[in-house]
Amino acid sequence: MIKRIEVLKEGRFSEKGMQKFLIHDSPYFRVLNFNFMSGQELGIHSHEAEGQLSIVVIEGEGEFLGKEGLTLPANTGDVLISDIREPHGILAISDMRVIVTIAPPL
Amino acid sequence: MIKRIEVLKEGRFSEKGMQKFLIHDSPYFRVLNFNFMSGQELGIHSHEAEGQLSIVVIEGEGEFLGKEGLTLPANTGDVLISDIREPHGILAISDMRVIVTIAPPL
Numbered sequence: 001m002i003k004r005i006e007v008l009k010e011g012r013f014s015e016k017g018m019q020k021f022l023i024h025d026s027p028y029f030r031v032l033n034f035n036f037m038s039g040q041e042l043g044i045h046s047h048e049a050e051g052q053l054s055i056v057v058i059e060g061e062g063e064f065l066g067k068e069g070l071t072l073p074a075n076t077g078d079v080l081i082s083d084i085r086e087p088h089g090i091l092a093i094s095d096m097r098v099i100v101t102i103a104p105p106l
Numbered sequence: 107m108i109k110r111i112e113v114l115k116e117g118r119f120s121e122k123g124m125q126k127f128l129i130h131d132s133p134y135f136r137v138l139n140f141n142f143m144s145g146q147e148l149g150i151h152s153h154e155a156e157g158q159l160s161i162v163v164i165e166g167e168g169e170f171l172g173k174e175g176l177t178l179p180a181n182t183g184d185v186l187i188s189d190i191r192e193p194h195g196i197l198a199i200s201d202m203r204v205i206v207t208i209a210p211p212l
Contacts, residue, residue: 001158001189002172008183024187028158029135029209031187052107052134056205058164058183066108077114077164079205081130081137083107099162099185103135103209 007058011035011097018042023099030105036062036092044089053088053102055080060096065089074098113164117141117203124148129205136211142168142198150195159194159208161186166202171195180204 005023011033012019018040023031034042044065055064057078064072064080067087074080074090082088084106090098111129117139118125124146129137140148150171161170163184170178170186173193180186180196188194190212196204 001187002176002192002194003187004170004178004180005185005187006181006183007185008181011183023185024158024160026158028156029160029207031160031185050134052130052132054130054135054137054207056162056164058162064110070108072110074110075112075114077112077117077203079111079113079129079137081107081109081111086108088108097183099205101135101160101207101209103207 007033013037025105029101029103032100034098034100036096038092038094040092042090044087046087047084047106049084049106051084051104053082053084053100056099058097058099060094062090062092062096065091113139119143131211135207135209138206140204140206142202144198144200146198148196150193152193153190153212155190155212157190157210159188159190159206162205164203164205166200168196168198168202171197
């Protein structure tokens, strides 16, 4: 199995809120594209599950959000690694595209 | 556990060949940054192991390489998903940065 996805072409933006697009799902990992317009947010959340996730910013700038008011810059090329159990979120400052990988999938 | 890595700052290029940088390693996944100067290549290879990998192009343009001469465009925002067992490689046309995720790690 080998496949290519053009995220800049497939991933959409909407004024209604963050847009989510499933790139791949398997027993090994789930890969998603999230697109935010400036000011949109993925609220802080966590799941009671084993595993970790990565968030790769492929375009734009924003902030990674964590517990107790933690904010970290989330600019193109930045990667966040987090336990699935650890609270995490994203706030877009400009329009912003990220790739999220969850291993193993929830 | 939550951590942020600035790949555009940490990832290096070298005229000697592709540069590799370990972002994260855990029982769930291994995340690496590979940087290529124009013309550099990660030759086609595969591993006899369970699992899958993703390659996210965060900067530049090139080609994903596969078996039997397969080439697919590898431009900013493109994602390749492949079984670890499936032959795969990368050829850089411009300077190019990619994030590779292997789940589970070899």
